[in-house]
Amino acid sequence: METLIEVSHVSKSYGKVQALRDVSFQVKQGELFGLIGPDGSGKSTLFRILTTLLKPDQGTAHVLHADVLADFRTIRRSVGYMPGRFSLYQDLTVEENLRFFATVFHTTVEENYERIRPIYGQIAPFKDRRAGALSGGMKQKLALCCALVHAPQILLLDEPTTGVDPVSRREFWEMLARLRQEGITLVVSTPFMDEARRCDRVAFLYEGEIKGIDRPETILTRFSDILCPPGLERKTAVENAAPLIQVDNLVKRFGTFTAVDHISFSVQRGEIFGFLGANGAGKTTAMRILCGLSLPSEGKAEVMGFDVRTQSEEIKRRIGYMSQKFSLYEDLTVRENLRLFGGIYGVNAKEITTRTEETLRRIGLYEEQHTLVRSLPLGWKQRLAFSVAIFHRPELVFLDEPTGGVDPATRRQFWELIYQAADQGITIFVTTHYMDEAEYCDRISMMVDGHIRALDTPDGLKARFQARDMDEVFQKLAREAQRGDAAFTHAQTERL
Amino acid sequence: MMLRYLIEKEFKQLKRNRFLPRLILLFPCVMMLVMPWAATLEIEDLRIAVIDHDQSPSSQRLVHRIEASRYFQLTALPASYAQGLNAIEKDQVDMLLEIPRGFEKDQARGVSPSTLIAVNTVNGTKGVLGSTYLQQILNPQPSPASVRYQFNPYLNYKVFMVPALMTMILVLLCGFLPALNVVSEKEAGTIEQINVSPVSRFTFTLAKLLPYWAIGFVVLNLCMLLAWLVYGLTPEGNILTIYLTTLIFALVMSGLGLVISNYSSTLQQAMFVMWFCMLIFILMSGLFTPISSMPEWAQYITYLNPLRYFMEIMRMVYLKGSHIGDIGFQLSMLSTFAVLLYVWAIRSYRKQQ
Numbered sequence: 022m023e024t025l026i027e028v029s030h031v032s033k034s035y036g037k038v039q040a041l042r043d044v045s046f047q048v049k050q051g052e053l054f055g056l057i058g059p060d061g062s063g064k065s066t067l068f069r070i071l072t073t074l075l076k077p078d079q080g081t082a083h084v085l086h087a088d089v090l091a092d093f094r095t096i097r098r099s100v101g102y103m104p105g106r107f108s109l110y111q112d113l114t115v116e117e118n119l120r121f122f123a124t125v126f127h128t129t130v131e132e133n134y135e136r137i138r139p140i141y142g143q144i145a146p147f148k149d150r151r152a153g154a155l156s157g158g159m160k161q162k163l164a165l166c167c168a169l170v171h172a173p174q175i176l177l178l179d180e181p182t183t184g185v186d187p188v189s190r191r192e193f194w195e196m197l198a199r200l201r202q203e204g205i206t207l208v209v210s211t212p213f214m215d216e217a218r219r220c221d222r223v224a225f226l227y228e229g230e231i232k233g234i235d236r237p238e239t240i241l242t243r244f245s246d247i248l249c250p251p252g253l254e255r256k257t258a259v260e261n262a263a264p265l266i267q268v269d270n271l272v273k274r275f276g277t278f279t280a281v282d283h284i285s286f287s288v289q290r291g292e293i294f295g296f297l298g299a300n301g302a303g304k305t306t307a308m309r310i311l312c313g314l315s316l317p318s319e320g321k322a323e324v325m326g327f328d329v330r331t332q333s334e335e336i337k338r339r340i341g342y343m344s345q346k347f348s349l350y351e352d353l354t355v356r357e358n359l360r361l362f363g364g365i366y367g368v369n370a371k372e373i374t375t376r377t378e379e380t381l382r383r384i385g386l387y388e389e390q391h392t393l394v395r396s397l398p399l400g401w402k403q404r405l406a407f408s409v410a411i412f413h414r415p416e417l418v419f420l421d422e423p424t425g426g427v428d429p430a431t432r433r434q435f436w437e438l439i440y441q442a443a444d445q446g447i448t449i450f451v452t453t454h455y456m457d458e459a460e461y462c463d464r465i466s467m468m469v470d471g472h473i474r475a476l477d478t479p480d481g482l483k484a485r486f487q488a489r490d491m492d493e494v495f496q497k498l499a500r501e502a503q504r505g506d507a508a509f510t511h512a513q514t515e516r517l
Numbered sequence: 518m519m520l521r522y523l524i525e526k527e528f529k530q531l532k533r534n535r536f537l538p539r540l541i542l543l544f545p546c547v548m549m550l551v552m553p554w555a556a557t558l559e560i561e562d563l564r565i566a567v568i569d570h571d572q573s574p575s576s577q578r579l580v581h582r583i584e585a586s587r588y589f590q591l592t593a594l595p596a597s598y599a600q601g602l603n604a605i606e607k608d609q610v611d612m613l614l615e616i617p618r619g620f621e622k623d624q625a626r627g628v629s630p631s632t633l634i635a636v637n638t639v640n641g642t643k644g645v646l647g648s649t650y651l652q653q654i655l656n657p658q659p660s661p662a663s664v665r666y667q668f669n670p671y672l673n674y675k676v677f678m679v680p681a682l683m684t685m686i687l688v689l690l691c692g693f694l695p696a697l698n699v700v701s702e703k704e705a706g707t708i709e710q711i712n713v714s715p716v717s718r719f720t721f722t723l724a725k726l727l728p729y730w731a732i733g734f735v736v737l738n739l740c741m742l743l744a745w746l747v748y749g750l751t752p753e754g755n756i757l758t759i760y761l762t763t764l765i766f767a768l769v770m771s772g773l774g775l776v777i778s779n780y781s782s783t784l785q786q787a788m789f790v791m792w793f794c795m796l797i798f799i800l801m802s803g804l805f806t807p808i809s810s811m812p813e814w815a816q817y818i819t820y821l822n823p824l825r826y827f828m829e830i831m832r833m834v835y836l837k838g839s840h841i842g843d844i845g846f847q848l849s850m851l852s853t854f855a856v857l858l859y860v861w862a863i864r865s866y867r868k869q870q
Contacts (some may be wrong), residue, residue, distance in 0.1 A: 312713050315870045333869055334715060348706040352533045353526065364522025365714045380796040393533075409710075 022049040025175060025206050030197055031080035040066040042204035042229040043080070048208060048491035054218030057238065057248065059428040061398040063411040064103060064210040065231040066437065068179045071208070072102045076332055085174065093357040098126070101173035103164050106181045111153030115144055117161055118152050119170060133172040133202040136203075140167045141195055144365045156301040158189030165196065176200065178209045182216065183344075183426040186454050187492055194219055197475055211453065211457075212428050213491070214241060214248055234284050255293075255440050263450050265290045265417055266311060272319035273306050280306040282471035285318065290416075293439065293449040295462030296493035299499045302468040304452045305345065305421055311450070312342050312419055325416060337365070341410035341418035341447075351395035355405060359412060368450060378410045384438065401429035404438060410422055411442050418442065420451040424458065436461055456491040465491075467498050474498050519716060522726035527698075531728065545686050545736050548744040549836030552682050552724050553675040563647045566593040568599050573621035579655070588650045599635075600740040605637050612647055613638040614781070629656070673803040679750055680831035681804045683740045684766075686822075688798065688824060691733045691767040693791055696774030701788040703778075712780045712868045722863050726771050733767035734760075753838030760833070762844070765851045773823075779865040823854045 026048035026415075033041040047511065056064050069075035070082055073093035081088065089517040108268050119141070123130045144162050152163060161181055168176060178197075182190045188197045194216060201207055203233045209220065217223050219239050223246055224234045233240055241248050264287035271282040281303045288294045298304045309315040311324055312335030321328070327335045351360045356377060363373040381387040394402060401422055403465045410418050419440075424432045436458065443449055451462065459465055459479060466476040475482055475498060479491055488494045531537060569576050584591045593611050595601040615633040623630040627779035634651055638644030650796040700706040711721060737759075744750040751852060752759055774791065781787035800806075801815065806814055819825045826847040833839035841848070 035606070228703050313869055314709070314712055334717075337713055338715040342710070343711050344704040344706065346709075348710040350526065350530065350707055351705070352530050357526070357529060361522050362710075362714070364525075365519055365716055367709075368518065369717070 022051065023046070025085055026054075027083045028067075028071075031067075031070060031077045031082055031083055033070065033075065033078050034061075034454070037230050041070075041077075044226075044231050045080075046224055046230075046231060046234055048206060048449065050206055051201065051204050052206055053219070054206075054208045055186075055217050055223035056208065056226060057212075057217050057223055057428070058210075058212075059247065059398075060212075060400050060426065062226045063359055065179055065228055067226070068102070068177055068208075068210070071177055072090045072100060073097060076234070077318065079144065093107070094471040098171070099174050100189055101168035101171070101176040103176070103178045104180055105183070108161060109164055109167065110154040112151060114149050114151055115347040115507065116148040117153070118163060119166055119263065122167040123170045128171050129230065130170060133170055137166045137169050138173050138379075139199065139229060140169070145289065157185045158192075158300050161185055161189070161193060162196075162480075163179060165193070166256050174208045174472075175208070180210050180212065180426065182211065184301075184454070185421065186499070187359065187456060187495050188299055190454075191496070192438070204318075212426055216431060217248075218240065247428065247430040248249075252429050252457070253436055253440060255435065256445070263290075263294075263326075264288060267323045268311075268320075268449070269322070270305075271307065271317050271322050272318040273310060273315065274302075276320045279309070279471055281317075283474045284471070286466055286473060286476055288448060288450060290448055291443070291446055293443055293451065293461065295459050295465040296450065296457055296468070297465055297495065298468030301433045302499075303471040304468055307468070308419055308452060310334075310410070312340060313337050339415055339417065341413070341415040343403075343406045343410040343418070343420045343423050345421040347399075347406060348404055349394055349402070349409060352393060354391050354393055355397070356390040358409060363412055368413055376412060379512035380412065384442075386407050400427045400435070401479075403427065403435060407435065407438055409440075411447060415447065417448045417450065420449065422452055424453065429457075432458065456495055458514045459491040459495075467495070469501055476499070520720050520724055521721065524727055527724060527728045541690060541736065542739070543730055544690065545740050546743065548609065549679070550680060550738055550747060553678045553748065560591045560643050560646045560650075561588055563588060563612060563643070563650075564592045564610045565589045566595055566604055566611050566649075567591065568595055568601050568613065570618045571616050571620035575621040575624055576616045579616065582654050583651070586650070586654060588647070598635075599672060601828060602635065605635070608637075610637075610645070612651070614651065624844055630813050638698055641725070649702060651849045654690070675748055676750060676836060677832070679744050680835040681828055682798060683737065683744075684802075684824065684828050684831055685799065685804065686740060687763065687767060687827075688734060688795060689769055690736055691729050692770040692774045692795060693788075694731050694732070694774070696778040696781075696787050696791050697784060698782050699725060699775060699778035700784050703782060704784060718863050718866045718868060722775060722866060725775060726768070729771050730764065730767050733763065733771075737763050750835075751784055752835045752842065754834035758834050758839075758841050758844070761841075762827065762834070762848060762851065764828050765848070765855050766823070768855040769823045769827075769851060772862050774852050776858060777861035777867055779867075801825070802828045820850075822852060824856045825848045 024047050029045045031041055031044045037321070043062075044067065056067065063188065069158055070077050070089060073096050074092060080277070083089070084096045089096060108395055109123065115430055118268070119130055140162055144166070145160055147159070152160065155163065156329065165181070178506070182193055185193070190213065197207055197209065210215075211217055218241070220237055222234060223237050223240050225232045225240050225248075227247070233243055266288040268287065269285050270283045271280065271281055271285070272283055274432060279296065284307060292392055293445065296304050310317050311322060311337050313329055316330060323329070324336045325339055329336065336511065350361070353361065359377045360373055360378060368376065373405045381390050384403060386405060389397065389401070394405065397405070410420070415490070424435050432455065439449055453459060462479065464476065465479055465482060467474050475485070477485065482494050483490070486497050487492045488497065540770050553782050567583065569580060583589050593604055595604060598615055600612070601615070602611070604610045605613065614637040615635070617631060620632070632655060634648050636644040636648050666682070687859075712784045741752070774793065777790050777794070778787050783789065801819050803819070808819050808825065811819070830844045830847045835842055
């Protein structure tokens with residue numbers, strides 16, 4: 022097989038930070054090549070060098086036998102690239118986005134339609150919808166179509182499935198497998214180990230160096246301490262006193278769309294309550310209502326005995342919240358962020374100082390206390406955001422996809438913090454797309470199309486659905502969905 | 518208590534910003550040092566061409582008088598009217614003076630000589646003023662009334678412009694910065710973390726306002742210092758009156774900025790709406806064109822323009838030395854605007870959707 026990508030001794034640094042150090046590898050034609058490694062290990066830098074967006078400091082890189090420095094035009098014409106954050110125009114419709122990218126590459130959608138038909142077919146029913154109004158999984162499919170529209174020989178995908186639910190992820194990887202059969206060479210980075218297993222070969226990148234390139238099984242075993250950390254153990258001590266959250270027939274409508282459709286559940290004090298569901302199932306909406314960020318359309322919800330409709334300010338004083346998108350002040354230092362939010366929640370000045378010291382040591386950011394939050398790696402930011410959320414010692418904390426986009430070891434560290442907080446008696450309400458994390462919860466609710474379809478302990482759910490793991494439970498439940506990404510595929514199959 | 522932490526945060530963020538603090542200092546300097554010279558409506562150095570058919574000592578004297586005037590610049594002496602008109606069309610001269618044959622003879626006979634003035638009035642003010650100046654040179658008759666210029670005795674246009682420019686600086690800084698600040702918090706998502714906290718709408722709004730209030734105050738002092746150093750202009754009235762009015766005005770502008778930011782979801786949107794408002798405010802404030810010469814309907818609209826009141830107060834206090842009693846109406850209108858916009862800003866800030 023012909024070698025299509027050849028990287029030899031590439032180094033790149035940004036100021037003092039060495040992003041890549043003497044990186045060499047080759048990708049053969051038709052290969053599905055995976056790049057794995059913690060956040061900040063240099064994966065995106067490598068992609069940007071291969072797509073000729075960034076110049077290497079040292080070493081050479083050839084794509085399709087063309088040098089990335091000398092012959093970048095050839096490369097740009099024949100390589101498809103899907104950057105980590107969707108590069109779609111939110112205000113253009115699905116079809117307009119696709120046509121735009123086709124025009125940019127001097128081609129038309131019609132010319133290469135056969136290539137994208139199996140994927141575009143799934144989103145075609147929504148071709149007049151604004152890209153901004155699509156769910157995560159659909160955006161990702163559209164972005165893939167846009168990257169494929171000029172019939173590239175090589176496709177580079179930088180963490181394409183971050184923030185996407187397991188069902189959509191699986192479908193996405195099925196598409197990648199199909200593309201590979203058609204002879205396209207693929208390089209994909211991913212934080213998900215189940216995805217890494219589907220690659221032909223993976224490279225493990227750590228602190229800018231390639232630590233190993235081999236079959237996925239070999240790499241995952243060799244670096245299991247980082248990539249496959251052992252599970253966490255916890256003694257559950259759930260009190261069966263009055264519930265902390267009580268939800269009765271809660272409804273939230275946006276215009277004609279019912280995001281949350283008559284859900285009822287309760288959360289006990291001291292519990293770790295997992296809130297699962299596909300993209301667009303209504304998890305975030307429900308959580309925002311409970312935090313007092315959004316008003317319910319119907320029904321009743323009480324948090325710590327306060328009504329979300331009328332007493333939201335009382336609730337806000339007593340809860341912590343960590344949003345899906347990192348929302349601390351990036352232009353303040355670690356310490357200043359803790360101080361600010363301590364002050365906002367009325368913690369007194371002396372107490373702020375002692376708690377700050379204690380927190381910084383506990384989350385291992387003591388050395389970084391005067392660093393601007395902007396320059397921290399994502400995993401550290403997430404730890405800090407969690408610590409800010411529990412800094413005022415709330416009884417209850419809401420975490421909305423707190424660990425998106427980081428590697429398994431970092432996620433495990435994060436869950437250790439959650440367990441510590443739970444041991445101190447803080448009730449945890451968490452949404453996640455990682456099914457290994459779902460296993461860490463005491464109880465799980467599964468949302469499908471705005472309804473709660475199942476609510477039980479992880480073991481209870483596995484027994485009921487006769488599943489080996491939570492992933493299987495999720496796949497079985499989410500397949501029923503009438504809306505969301507799974508539903509679109511479903512609708513399309515019926516149409517054919 | 519909570520407010521202290523929030524304000525501390527605003528100042529830290531401002532300090533970290535590489536660009537803003539410099540802009541806040543640079544902007545008033547440029548406005549105060551450059552604009553009074555550039556933004557002038559005085560008509561000087563009109564290009565004139567004289568067609569002298571008489572070629573007599575009297576007509577020569579007239580040409581010399583025109584040359585000596587600071588309002589005119591003699592650029593050509595064409596032979597015929599047609600040539601002169603051609604020069605106007607090519608934009609080489611602004612006006613023509615045709616001196617007829619027999620000009621000296623007419624003067625000697627005591628008949629007022631008939632000269633022709635042709636002016637390019639694409640810019641109306643310039644043309645009309647130019648021809649008036651020229652007529653004064655032609656018939657230097659003693660004026661029947663004596664004129665005394667009050668408050669700006671040397672008719673210095675800069676004196677008139679400086680207080681207005683101060684107003685404009687305050688409008689831009691106190692109006693734009695808080696609006697853009699709030700919207701950028703929306704875009705970064707940090708506002709969400711604030712919205713789930715017990716920070717009240719009032720505290721949050723106040724924390725956004727106070728730093729810009731302080732900045733407005735510092736900038737005002739900087740402007741007054743420059744006005745004194747460069748133009749020798751000091752306020753005729755009480756400086757405390759100016760301070761008081763400025764504080765109220767800064768409140769009005771930042772209130773407007775906050776209202777706009779509450780309705781905008783992107784920086785682009787906030788910026789555009791803000792700029793739209795500013796342009797109307799500035800053009801209808803009497804900064805460049807007097808309100809009294811606007812059509813009546815437009816004059817009514819200016820009553821809704823907070824800038825109008827502040828501009829009037831600044832000119833009255835700075836140049837005429839008016840007392841606080843003289844500006845009672847303007848001050849109460851400004852205060853009303855301040856209160857209304859603040860209530861609106863707090864009302865329109867939604868912690869819960």
